Amino acid sequence: MNDTLVGWPIDLIQVFAALGRAMGDQQLRPETLNTLPDWNGAIIEDHMVKITHISGRDIGQKRGRYIIEIQGVRWLDGGRWTFASGELETLSRAAC
Helix, strand or coil, X not given: CCHHHCXXXXXXXXXXXXXXXXXXXXXXXXXXXXXXXXXXXXXXXXXXXXXXXXCHHHHCCCCCEEEEEEEECCEEEEEEEEEEHHHXXXXXXXXX
């Protein structure tokens, strides 16, 4: 496993990998999220994954943020992580 991914939950690494495949050789952009499958179990079996982008303008910052949420049998209380664009792009490329 890439050292960049050490310590992250395996379910989240699956999300990174799906996002990395969706990016291909392009930079991560909010539009990339539209290419990801959004049905229950599409990325993680028996789990719902939601990835959203919040613009920097909406949160009073120069750059926006991406939020990943996982809900399902292994995440009964839900998992939620917030990433800067560059951080999420790096993790997603490492997971592919």
